[in-house]
Structures are given as C-alpha cells and as structure tokens.
Amino acid sequence: MPETISELKLRPATLDDAALVADLDSLRDPEEPRDPVLLRHWWRMTDQMEKGMRKVALRDGAAIAYVSATHELWDREENRYGTVRVSLHPDTWSDSLYAALVEIAEEWLRGEGAATAVARVREDFKLEAAALERLGYREDRRMRMSELDLLKHRDEILAARDECRRQMRDVGVKLLVLAEDSDPEKYRKLYATVIESEKDIPTTVPWRVLTFAEWMRFWFENPGVREENFWIAREGDAIVGCSVLDCPVVRGVPWTIFTGTSRAVRGRGIARALKYESMGQAIEAGFERVRTNNDADNPPILRINEQMGYRLVSPLIELHRGLGA
Template sequence: MKDTVTKTDLVFRGAGAGDAAFAADVDTAVRPRSPRDPEVYEYWWAQPDENWVIARFVVSRAGRRVGYAVAQHPRWDVQPERYGTVEGNLLPAERTKATLDVVYASMEERVIADGAKILSAWTNEDDPVRIETLRGRGYKEDRHSRRWELDLVANRERLLAMTEESRSRMKKEGIRMLTLATDDDPNVIEKIWKLSEEAGGDVPTTEPRVPEEMASYTRWVNAPEIHRDRFWIARIGDDVVGVSVLGYPPVRGLVGTEWTATARTMRGRGVARALKCETLAQAIALGVDRVRTGNDAANDPILHINETMGYRLIPGGIQYLRAV
C-alpha cells in the first residue's frame, strides 16, 4: 500500500509516532460520550499483527491534521474470501458527507488494489453523516451490533446478590473462579487463547473470522487497558473453561467488557454469568459507576445474560458491506 496520496484538498500520509493519540482525540471529539484513550490507541497502533495487513494514515487539510484513515485486510491465504475493511474519522468541524466520502474513496482504492473483493465498514446507529456517506457509496446494511450500559450504582445490590449466588453454584460444581494474577500455571495464557479461539468461532458473523495467533493474544493480555488482577478465569482441574475481562482505560474512557467466553462443553452451566459477575463486583469495589459491553445482535445467550443483569441498550453499531 502506498504511504501518501492527495485527494482534492485532503492529504493522506502514513501515520507515525504520536498520531494514534491524535486519532483518539478525533474519535473523542466526534463522540464525547464515548471517549477514547490515547495510550490505548498508541499501544495498538504500534503492534504488529501476524494475520493482517494494516495501513494507517493521518488526514491533513491546509497543513493541519484533521483526521485519520485506515485500510486493512486479512492475509489472503488466511481469508480467501478477501474482505477489506475501510475506516476513518474527521474532526467535527471538518466532518461532512463530502469529506468522509473522500476518506472512504481513498481507503477503498488501497484495499481493492491489494485484491479485496468485498468492502466492509462499520458505523454507529446514531451517526447519520457516516450512514449517508456509506449508502451513497453503494454499501448495504448487513449486521447489527448491540451495545449496552450498566449502572453499577443503581444495580449494586442486585449484582452483588447475583455474584454470591453464582459463587455458590460454581463451588458446588467444582469450578474455581480466580484472576490471571493469582494463577500459577505457566501455560495459562496458551490455554486461555485456545479457549478464546474456540469461542470466537461461535460468534455470529457474515465476514469469515480471522484466526488470532497466540502472539497477538499475548499482546492483548499485556495491553495498557488490561490488568491481570482484573482478568477473571474459570477452571476445572488443569483446564481453563471460561474467561471474562473488563478493560480499564488508563487515561480516559469508560470501563467496558473486552471479552467473555466459555468452553463449549461448559455452556448452560452458568459459567459466563459467574465470570461476568466477578468482573462487575470487582468494578463496584473499585468505585466504577458504570460499564459498557457490546455483542452481535444474533448472539442470543449473551444478550439474555446482559438483560438479566440490568444492562440497558444504547446506540449500537452497523456493519455495511459492498461487493467490488
């Protein structure tokens, strides 16, 4: 992928040091109720990915940074269906259908030149400018992602009671609940990764899932928003049978679910609920007032858990697709 291109008065250059934090500022300015963490962005923009080709750009206008853009796709030997993802954002003063159209056009050129056959783009349900832009470029709505917010203050007593009930059930079934920080198994990360790969394959999706290498998973475990003493796992004997993690942005942003998964053999036994309860009880003890989570709209089991815990729906996401 080329590093620099000019479209009308928008200039695209390859992103460098410090640009990820600027991208977090852009996203925060566009959606101030969902602030994004600059330290988290800097960490992830600096990481490689074994199975993805990723090109990130800073968008400038008249010599001033006004936004960012990303063109990415899996390695084609990993995903022969050839989906390419395009994304980007602009500061509110520069953000119009016309300017977003230029951003998408530029990123589309890159993934198509790399061989993409289907284009993918995500937007929030309450972002009419982006939705109008994508529809104008021929994208069609494909999937919905539900997003939820849980008031930990209003639901405190119910959640703590639910946690005690889950602990009692897990104890009776011989399932241990502990944090990654207290687990002394030298192979625990590999076991959690294998469990997550199994569970990831069961998440409803149109776009074929790209496998995650253990090295990539380990980078996530070591990310600044992840704390090993807040990383909950479930065990039966030597086996890891469940995991649930809340991410805690170090600079700004809302605490939210990073990942919850259980082994196929354990589903229906309350393990996911018990793990989520532990993460929420811990968040309450840490003084967190609310948390967020997100799930595919077709993932009925986890949607049911969210509803019974007291989560309320907030604007979710929409995936748009377009054949090349």
C-alpha cells in the same frame, strides 16, 4: 477550512498520531471518549498481525481527518474482506470530503485484492451512516453497543455475584483472576479455550486464528488488560472460561472485550458467574459504568447482559460494499 481532498493534505499516520486521532474520534460522543494509549496499542497490533494503511490530516496541531484500511493476512482466495475507517472533524464535514476519504481506503483495498469493503458505524451517527448508504454500503450484520450502570445496579450486581459464587462452589467450579493462578500451563490452557469459544461468535467477516505467540502479545501487551482483572473459571485441571475487562489508561469507559466458555461446559451459568465477578471488581475499583458490544445474533450473551441490567446505547451496524468493477 479545506474543501477538497488535496487541500486536506493527508499524510501517512505514525503510531505517534494515535493521540491526535483519539481526540478526533472523541468529538463524536463525549460519553465515549477514546483512550489514546489503547488506540496506539490497537494500531501496533494491526501493524504486527494484519496489514493496513493509515492517513491523517492536521490543522493547527489537531487531527481534522483520518482514514484507514486494514485486512487480515489472507490465507485463502475467497472471503477477502477489508475494513474502512474514516473520521472527519465536524467543522470540516462535507459529504464529498467524506466520500473522497472512503474512496482512498477502497482504492488501497482494491490494490490489495480485497473483494468487499466493510465499515462499522453507530446507527445514531446519522451523518456517517447516511453517507455510507449513499456510497453503496449495505447492512450485513448488526451489533448492540450496551452499557451497564454500575451505580444504579450496584446492590443487585453484588448480591448476584454472591449467589453465583455459591452456585459455582456447589458444582466445583473455581472462579479466580489469572494473576492468582499458579499453573505454569495456564496461558496455553486459556489460549485453547479462547480460540475454541471465539469461533462461536457470530460473524460474516472471518478472522485468522492467532498463533499462541501473537495471542500472548495481543492480550497481555494491551495496557488496558491486567491479569488481576482477567477472570477465569477452572474445573479440575482445565480452564473452562474467561471474562476480560479492557480498562481505560487515560480516559474513557471500561469495556468487556471478551467473555467465552468452552463448548463442553455451556449452559451451566459459568459465563454469568464470570461476568458478575468482573462487574463486582469494576464496582470495587470505582468505575461507574461499563460497555460492551455484542452481535445481535448471539442470544446467550444478550440474555446474560439483559439480566444484569445492560441498556442499549446504540446499535452498531456493519455495512458491506463489493469492490468489484
């Protein structure tokens, strides 16, 4: 097994390496295998909408180490954050190799002018969390990665969906999937609502607002997102909310990747009704569980999830380290 970074023989990773890196990532938690097709999509989006570098090391045709660093296309001098990702095969793991991989990502970010490196790690991945801590990374935020057991909660979810449907009908809010909506302006309207609501997701690391064209690619070129699974809420002429499931193509668990409502309609049960539609549809499609990640400082969505029966899988910790001197 390689013991030093030069023995690893890292080389630039191409989109075709996404499947190997998905296999490597999947070793961490068999309950959460990574989908190779979706990972390739995320890499492609990063190439088009952010800036980044990726390196991989192989042994006997399998990935044993991976490192990447990415950052938003900065439009300001301040707030220059870059994200570091490292995966190391359990048989190859050593603190020094892990540290050397993080160092490669940090070096690249420094060259780009980043001020702060950001790493996100599950709290129960003790080895990685401890290694990052030793390298000077400190917690800035935490998220809750949680799971809903669709088999266990099947009957309650379907009953709650019926109740939400009744409530929404009574107040004139229509729930439907995007594919069913015939309004030629639907994408523009949805874009406006999503951009407004995503600004309210608690975050330290700012993200750039995508242009409409970028946003269309980001959502609708995603092979896991289909307009038949994209729930929207309409009030009159406006689209006032949505909830979206990202479904695995090859393997893995479906994830709710976004739920949002326009500021003007909050607190009326619209997000809850959208989520119940989405979960009801997932049950009918035969899925057994669904996951989601939410900032620990986002009470409304945590409240909805708790009521639906989500349970914590693990906190996901966002760690920061200053890249200065």
